[in-house]
Amino acid sequence: MSALLELQSLSVAIGKVALLDGIALTVERGQILGLVGESGSGKSLTAMAAMGLLPLIGGRVTAGAVRFDGQDMAAMTEVQRRRLRGGRIGFVTQNPMTALDPVQRIGAQVDVVSRLHLGLSRDEARARTLDLLTQLRIPEAETVAEAWPHQLSGGMKQRIVIAMALAGDPDLIIADEPTTALDVTVQAQIIHILGHLVRDRGVSLLLITHDMSVVAQVCDRVAVLYAGRVAEEGPVGPIFAAPAHPYTAALIGCIPQAGMAKGSLTGIPGAVPSAMTFPEGCRFHPRCPRASQACRASPPPILSRGEGRVACHHPEVSA
Amino acid sequence: MTAPLIRIEALGKRFQSGGGLFARPRAMMAVRDVTLSVGKGEVLGVVGESGCGKSTLARLVLRLIEPTSGRVTFDGTEITALSPPALRRMRRRMAMVFQDPYSSLDPRYTLADVLAEPFRVQNEPLPANRVEAMLAAVGLPAALAGNHPHQLSGGQRQRVGIARALALRPDFVVLDEPTASLDVSIQAQIIALLADLRDRLGLSYLFISHDLGLVRYFCDRIVVMYLGAVVEVLPDTATAPRHPYTQALMESNFAPDPARRRAIEPLSGEIPSPFALPPGCAFAARCPRASDLCRRQPPALDGDATHPVACFHPL
Numbered sequence: 093m094s095a096l097l098e099l100q101s102l103s104v105a106i107g108k109v110a111l112l113d114g115i116a117l118t119v120e121r122g123q124i125l126g127l128v129g130e131s132g133s134g135k136s137l138t139a140m141a142a143m144g145l146l147p148l149i150g151g152r153v154t155a156g157a158v159r160f161d162g163q164d165m166a167a168m169t170e171v172q173r174r175r176l177r178g179g180r181i182g183f184v185t186q187n188p189m190t191a192l193d194p195v196q197r198i199g200a201q202v203d204v205v206s207r208l209h210l211g212l213s214r215d216e217a218r219a220r221t222l223d224l225l226t227q228l229r230i231p232e233a234e235t236v237a238e239a240w241p242h243q244l245s246g247g248m249k250q251r252i253v254i255a256m257a258l259a260g261d262p263d264l265i266i267a268d269e270p271t272t273a274l275d276v277t278v279q280a281q282i283i284h285i286l287g288h289l290v291r292d293r294g295v296s297l298l299l300i301t302h303d304m305s306v307v308a309q310v311c312d313r314v315a316v317l318y319a320g321r322v323a324e325e326g327p328v329g330p331i332f333a334a335p336a337h338p339y340t341a342a343l344i345g346c347i348p349q350a351g352m353a354k355g356s357l358t359g360i361p362g363a364v365p366s367a368m369t370f371p372e373g374c375r376f377h378p379r380c381p382r383a384s385q386a387c388r389a390s391p392p393p394i395l396s397r398g399e400g401r402v403a404c405h406h407p408e409v410s411a
Numbered sequence: 412m413t414a415p416l417i418r419i420e421a422l423g424k425r426f427q428s429g430g431g432l433f434a435r436p437r438a439m440m441a442v443r444d445v446t447l448s449v450g451k452g453e454v455l456g457v458v459g460e461s462g463c464g465k466s467t468l469a470r471l472v473l474r475l476i477e478p479t480s481g482r483v484t485f486d487g488t489e490i491t492a493l494s495p496p497a498l499r500r501m502r503r504r505m506a507m508v509f510q511d512p513y514s515s516l517d518p519r520y521t522l523a524d525v526l527a528e529p530f531r532v533q534n535e536p537l538p539a540n541r542v543e544a545m546l547a548a549v550g551l552p553a554a555l556a557g558n559h560p561h562q563l564s565g566g567q568r569q570r571v572g573i574a575r576a577l578a579l580r581p582d583f584v585v586l587d588e589p590t591a592s593l594d595v596s597i598q599a600q601i602i603a604l605l606a607d608l609r610d611r612l613g614l615s616y617l618f619i620s621h622d623l624g625l626v627r628y629f630c631d632r633i634v635v636m637y638l639g640a641v642v643e644v645l646p647d648t649a650t651a652p653r654h655p656y657t658q659a660l661m662e663s664n665f666a667p668d669p670a671r672r673r674a675i676e677p678l679s680g681e682i683p684s685p686f687a688l689p690p691g692c693a694f695a696a697r698c699p700r701a702s703d704l705c706r707r708q709p710p711a712l713d714g715d716a717t718h719p720v721a722c723f724h725p726l
């Protein structure tokens with residue numbers, strides 16, 4: 093059986109600016125793929141591309157393909173793609189406020205998804221909504237269904253957005269930084285809920301985050317994105333135990349923890365380049381402690397490593 | 412502990428809100444009876460969730476807003492009792508770095524203007540080459556002096572915010588979530604810069620954050636706030652928490668290591684509305700250890716203990 097979502101050497105541009113370059117990712121059925129990188133590295137663009145939403149922001153695929161359940165998204169009609177989104181592909185954004193209509197009650201907003209995508213009657217849809225809210229540990233689901241978005245806390249709103257993503261009975265959820273705006277205790281709840289959805293319902297998840305500790309907590313595989321390219325990709329165990337790419341290692345090293353020696357947290361010097369100023373050779377070389385002449389001159393080779401791969405001239409070859 | 416530079420005693424702040432055309436005004440205590448001190452050269456961390464009163468506490472400590480009750484003493488002088496001119500002179504020695512580097516810098520100003528402003532406020536001449544020196548101190552090239560804030564990245568903007576705070580060579584800086592809007596890679600750069608400045612300039616910090624992992628890395632002692640009140644003060648970063656809320660914060664903080672996944676036991680209830688606090692412990696509705704006593708009576712914080720905890724059933 094083919095993978096559920098596959099980006100095949102996908103390149104994306106907006107106008108004349110090439111933003112994504114040869115992105116290759118696979119989300120297997122019932123698995124969680126973490127897509128991680130600093131802001132501006134291309135995570136949200138990748139999500140837009142995966143949902144066939146690039147035209148919305150004036151972008152287009154310049155090479156490669158997106159396949160959902162074996163089908164080429166580019167070969168589908170817009171009507172088919174629209175039926176997929178909200179149906180078999182659910183989407184959770186970073187800011188729940190942009191996903192919720194401020195002048196519509198919560199319940200009605202969730203109901204409409206299952207009425208549209210599953211053809212449920214009004215009563216059936218409401219029963220499904222209440223069931224979903226309860227599963228997402230929303231207390232007093234019936235009261236919340238009658239509430240307005242502004243009456244709910246941020247964590248509660250994000251759970252409503254997840255309920256909307258689930259209402260169409262999706263096979264895949266794409267969640268773009270679903271917990272970045274939330275408190276840690278609420279983040280823990282949302283991550284817990286998302287993890288359970290995958291284990292209990294066999295949903296697949298593309299989880300976009302900038303936080304390596306979220307990836308470590310819940311993902312099966314991780315793809316590290318830098319300046320529009322995949323730096324490293326593979327199962328989380330080996331990658332966290334021995335990151336091969338210096339960028340992966342640096343991202344892990346940026347997480348502050350108790351017991352770390354003072355002064356050991358130094359960050360990554362410099363900043364993510366914008367697409368207009370991508371450096372020649374390896375795009376990470378101006379910030380990389382291992383950079384050599386080869387790194388400045390030519391793009392790194394893509395090397396396979398265990399069940400994953402790394403794009404680097406000088407990958408760490410530790411066990 | 413070193414001699415306190417800042418002493419905060421029974422500080423409280425009440426806000427009135429609503430009171431529109433139809434709603435009756437409602438009052439809430441954003442900060443409730445907070446007592447703490449910051450030693451010379453100390454980094455005191457304050458953690459808590461959104462809305463628990465961290466920024467309000469920060470603004471009270473520098474008297475950017477007036478307290479409803481209590482007082483703040485800075486190096487022996489009660490600043491909550493100072494006249495406006497005396498307060499302005501005292502402000503030379505205290506500074507603040509704001510939560511949001513996007514809105515805290517005036518977009519019409521160049522960086523040179525931003526960094527000259529503290530001198531203008533104090534009616535002091537700007538020393539020669541000071542702007543360049545300040546930029547250099549926070550790791551920014553002097554060539555940026557003529558730029559406007561929107562031409563900078565978030566990390567660069569926060570460096571400017573730090574440079575502005577240090578312009579008049581203060582002794583004490585309140586840092587209100589200085590890295591909350593930044594990438595972890597840039598956060599780590601800023602924290603390294605703050606540590607270096609503290610060492611070189613002998614600064615004391617009140618460091619506010621919602622990230623317990625970050626606070627445990629950077630701070631000497633840690634104050635944990637919940638709904639406006641202090642629930643625990645960790646005397647150092649190694650001491651295990653005793654308050655169930657601190658414990659919950661700790662467990663919500665994931666490790667960047669798939670071999671150390673946490674068994675998440677999500678807190679059950681919701682945070683109560685600050686406008687309608689329950690009669691007992693404010694955390695009781697979410698607390699796995701709560702008893703009837705907790706729901707009836709508020710637990711007191713033992714301010715004199717080396718490890719104060721406000722809980723009837725501490726861990």
Ligand SMILES: Nc1ncnc2c1ncn2[C@@H]1O[C@H](COP(=O)(O)OP(=O)(O)OP(=O)(O)O)[C@@H](O)[C@H]1O
Nearest residue numbers: 426427428441460461462463464465466467468685
């Ligand atoms: N000027 C004000 N008028 C009325 N209420 C206020 C005012 N400023 C703050 N509050 C309320 O006081 C409480 C504490 O707010 P504060 O900004 O101090 O929280 P915080 O801990 O800094 O949160 P965050 O982590 O989101 O920055 C909140 O409930 C807030 O809505």
Ligand SMILES: Nc1ncnc2c1ncn2[C@@H]1O[C@H](COP(=O)(O)OP(=O)(O)O)[C@@H](O)[C@H]1O
Nearest residue numbers: 106111130131132133134135136137149366367
């Ligand atoms: N609508 C757009 N028009 C032009 N450039 C864009 C647009 N959206 C994103 N970009 C650029 O593409 C790059 C990747 O952006 P994005 O995918 O949003 O990153 P991330 O989600 O990782 O923060 C950035 O350099 C950004 O400036």
Ligand code: SF4
Nearest residue numbers: 374377380387404405
């Ligand atoms: S290719 Fe070179 S510059 Fe790029 S990450 Fe690897 S070592 Fe660093």
Ligand SMILES: [Mg+2]
Nearest residue numbers: 135136137268
């Ligand atoms: Mg994004």
Ligand SMILES: [Mg+2]
Nearest residue numbers: 465466467510
């Ligand atoms: Mg705040």
